[in-house]
Ligand SMILES: Nc1nc2c(ncn2[C@@H]2O[C@H](COP(=O)(O)OP(=O)(O)OP(=O)(O)O)[C@@H](O)[C@H]2O)c(=O)[nH]1
């Protein structure tokens with residue numbers, strides 16, 4: 001899945017104004033009649049509920065709106081350049097890329113039909129007809145069209161999940177997701193099997209919610225250890241977290257503490273999110289035999305703790321019901337929450353010309 005893409009956008013240039021004079025029979029010196037150039041087309045980004053990924057931007061990265069046409073004689077305006085619309089999935093954040101790294105947020109596209117101007121077309125130049133004055137009745141000047149705005153944009157697709165599963169590598173997060181949804185993430189008994197978030201829909205009869213499995217988190221992840229913490233941006237908007245703990249770990253409580261510390265050092269901190277703890281792998285005899293001890297240790301946390309086996313399904317339904325209840329209690333689905341946020345429409349200024357510049361996106365992931 002591609003969750004980040006870089007694209008180049010350029011509004012169409014304005015058409016040049018024209019120098020022209022009327023030519024009529026019996027009128028030796030006709031007045032100026034050079035028309036204005038047409039405005040260049042603009043580029044808009046449009047939220048499209050039918051789009052699911054940023055996949056298409058892997059192949060097409062450059063977008064140019066049509067240039068405005070040149071002005072013509074007989075006071076004819078040049079043709080206006082056509083606008084170009086780029087459709088993106090809901091949950092896409094658009095940032096302006098600058099030479100010195102990431103620029104500001106241009107838009108947060110969360111609604112179907114939401115349209116944001118990202119590169120305005122240049123204005124068409126005035127034709128010489130506009131420059132006629134009483135003292136200069138035959139002006140030979142016309143304006144050039146303005147160049148369209150150009151910019152590099154970074155698109156980030158924020159997955160919109162209601163519940164996120166966090167935990168140490170190997171805790172069984174992907175096993176849990178595959179148990180309760182149709183998603184089929186890779187599962188293996190080595191750390192960092194999951195390299196990027198995977199989503200699935202949990203069908204609970206009358207209601208359903210979206211569950212996200214994300215990569216494992218280890219101590220020092222905020223410093224880049226393991227797979228780092230970047231992927232947490234995918235669950236910034238989840239209402240509820242399931243903290244999954246491997247019941248067979250040497251010290252499950254301290255493992256959980258390490259992950260919590262990392263969630264706290266992420267910006268924005270995620271450790272104030274409503275959460276439920278699930279101790280996994282209770283089907284293993286060595287885990288089952290230490291259950292009384294685990295219950296004692298985890299009781300003090302003051303949050304709901306469930307004992308489950310993602311492999312056999314034992315205890316899983318209770319966990320899901322609790323997660324659903326917490327989502328419902330938060331009163332917001334991922335989609336509703338976003339409507340409260342403010343959207344900025346940003347109009348980038350023209351960059352110094354970078355004609356013909358080609359850059360490959362650095363952040364594409366498969
Ligand atoms: N016995 C038992 N094994 C489990 C259970 N859940 C997961 N496992 C095993 O634990 C290993 C890790 O499972 P994953 O689901 O890949 O763990 P993960 O948390 O997604 O790991 P990362 O993606 O690396 O962070 C696999 O070998 C699973 O088969 C369980 O409930 N019982």
Ligand SMILES: [Mg+2]
Pocket residue numbers: 173174175185186187193194213214215216
């Ligand atoms: Mg996994």
